[in-house]
Amino acid sequence: MKMIVYAVEAAERPLLERWGRQFGWELTLLAEKPEQSNAAQAEGMDAVNVLSSTYITPELLDAYCAGGVKMVVSRTVGVEHIDVAYANAIGIAVGNAPYSPSSVADYAIMMMLMVLRHIKPMLLRYAGQDYTAQGYLGRELPNLTVGLVGLGRIGETVARHLQGFGCRVLGWNRTPREALSGLVEAVELDELLARSDIVSLHLAACPETEHFIDAAAIGKMKDGAVLINTARGPLVDNSALIDALECGKLSGAGLDVFDGDRLIYYRDFKNQLIVQRQMAILRAMPNVLMLPHMAYYTDQAVEDMVRNSLDGAARYLKGEEDPWLIGEKV
Ligand code: COI
Numbered sequence: 001m002k003m004i005v006y007a008v009e010a011a012e013r014p015l016l017e018r019w020g021r022q023f024g025w026e027l028t029l030l031a032e033k034p035e036q037s038n039a040a041q042a043e044g045m046d047a048v049n050v051l052s053s054t055y056i057t058p059e060l061l062d063a064y065c066a067g068g069v070k071m072v073v074s075r076t077v078g079v080e081h082i083d084v085a086y087a088n089a090i091g092i093a094v095g096n097a098p099y100s101p102s103s104v105a106d107y108a109i110m111m112m113l114m115v116l117r118h119i120k121p122m123l124l125r126y127a128g129q130d131y132t133a134q135g136y137l138g139r140e141l142p143n144l145t146v147g148l149v150g151l152g153r154i155g156e157t158v159a160r161h162l163q164g165f166g167c168r169v170l171g172w173n174r175t176p177r178e179a180l181s182g183l184v185e186a187v188e189l190d191e192l193l194a195r196s197d198i199v200s201l202h203l204a205a206c207p208e209t210e211h212f213i214d215a216a217a218i219g220k221m222k223d224g225a226v227l228i229n230t231a232r233g234p235l236v237d238n239s240a241l242i243d244a245l246e247c248g249k250l251s252g253a254g255l256d257v258f259d260g261d262r263l264i265y266y267r268d269f270k271n272q273l274i275v276q277r278q279m280a281i282l283r284a285m286p287n288v289l290m291l292p293h294m295a296y297y298t299d300q301a302v303e304d305m306v307r308n309s310l311d312g313a314a315r316y317l318k319g320e321e322d323p324w325l326i327g328e329k330v
Contacts, residue, residue, distance in 0.1 A: 001317055002026045003310070004042045005049040006034040015306040023314040036060060043067035047313045050074050053266045056082040065090045073097065073313040073324075075305040076296075078232065080205045081262070084327040094326045095312045098153070099296065099304030105157035107295035108200050108230045109165075111254030112146065114289050115226050116198075121286040139197075142166035147196030148184060149212075150231070151177045155202035159183040170196055193220040198228060205232035211259075215240040224251040230295040233257040238278040245285055252287035256295045265292040 001024055005016060008029045020027040028045070032038050033054045042048050042064050048071070050056060056072060061083060064072065072087060073095040084094045114120065118136035125132070144167050148155045151173035159169050160183060171177075171184030172192045180186070193199065199221060203209045213227065214237040221227075227250055229236055238259050244250040257265075260276055274280070282288050296305075308324060316322035316329075 001047070001314060002028070002045045003047040003049055003313065004028045004030065004045045006030050006032060006038075007051040007053065011302060012306055015303050016310070019307045019310045023310045025310055025314065034060065036063065039063035040067070042069055045069055046317055047071040047073055049309050049313070050082075051266075052076045052078060052081045053262065054081070055262075056087075058083055058086045061087050061090060061092060065092055071095060071313050071316055073309045075309045078204060079326050080232070088328045088330050091330050093316055093322075093328070093330050095309070095316060095322055095324045096326050097305045097308035097312060097324060099301040099308065100298065101153040101157040102161070103298040103301035104154045104202075104230050104295040105161055107256065108154075108158050108202075108228055108254075109161055111228050111230065111256065111289060111291075112141070112198050112200065112226065115228070115252040115254045115287070116141070116144075118287070120289045124286075144168070144197040145170060145195055146198045146200060147172070147187075147192040148200055148202060149189070149192065150174075150202035150204075151180055151184065152202060152204075154231075155200075156180060156183070158200060158202065190220055193217060194222060196225060197222060198226045200228040201231045201235050203231055203235055205234050210234050211237040211240075213237065213240070215243065218244045218249060221250065223249060226250065226252045226254070228254040229258070230254075230256040233259040233261045235259075238282070242278060242281050245282075245288065252289075253282075254289045255282065256291050257293050258282060258290065261293060 003025050005027055008031055016027055016029060034050045035054060039060055048064055048069050069092060071093045075097050077096055077098050079096050082094055087094050117138035122136055146162060146167050147170040148158055149172055151171045162169050169184045170187050170192045172189045212235045218240050283290055312322045312324040
């Protein structure tokens with residue numbers, strides 16, 4: 001079985017080699033992202049393995065299909081960068097690769113703490129040799145209520161890991177999750193927004209969740225609340241967020257993602273102009289901590305992503321049950 005793996009970074013190489021051997025793959029590793037210009041290299045491959053920083057468009061899928069590709073697997077949980085319906089319609093199966101939820105969950109908690117304790121402006125102050133702390137009085141989690149929007153594997157892990165911090169944890173999920181009853185107080189979304197000092201998003205990106213946090217949702221939030229987004233940029237309407245931060249409705253935000261990040265993150269723009277005004281505004285705010293979508297980026301998660309992508313695709317191509325198949329079996 002042959003697979004081409006795009007967007008390979010140094011840390012993944014030994015893992016790809018090791019798990020490639022284990023699951024019987026002959027691998028071609030490319031550092032470049034999957035694009036039309038390098039689609040020809042997928043010719044003769046059984047599977048294409050991608051990350052999420054470029055869109056796997058119908059045109060790209062047509063090129064893979066013409067080259068005999070039977071499966072596209074993404075070393076990510078989210079697959080909104082792949083046109084799954086189109087892939088399935090032309091006979092290409094799509095898979096994803098879940099990984100340790102602690103990676104993102106702990107990062108979300110880190111962002112909560114960093115925003116509550118004003119770490120971004122304090123680091124800047126420290127770098128300027130100003131060693132005073134005045135003006136940046138922090139808040140403590142045991143006095144606060146955290147609302148988790150989305151209680152999948154990551155939301156659930158945030159809830160579990162928050163237990164030791166002594167805060168009240170509210171949770172909302174599209175479909176109620178009885179099993180979490182001891183961990184979170186299940187409430188309606190409006191109640192969660194109204195009662196939470198920190199709202200942390202753990203939803204997938206799909207048409208139904210686009211701008212899930214818009215001006216109306218922010219209007220329902222507690223005055224001075226903090227918003228944490230380690231999930232997907234399009235969940236939050238940038239303009240509404242900026243307005244809320246400017247007028248003090250929200251006291252801060254921790255954003256590992258923002259709407260529009262896909263064309264910016266995972267690229268080096270040193271000394272270049274980035275034409276993204278909303279990003280520039282958010283980035284300039286002392287109470288907004290932004291990082292380049294790296295909550296997942298741990299040794300365990302990267303190994304899981306590599307292993308599960310190779311395992312799932314191998315199982316699929318051998319006609320076995322692929323636990324990580326998305327969409328249809330084709
Ligand atoms: C995912 O797996 O869905 C992620 O968010 C991480 C990915 C961008 C590498």
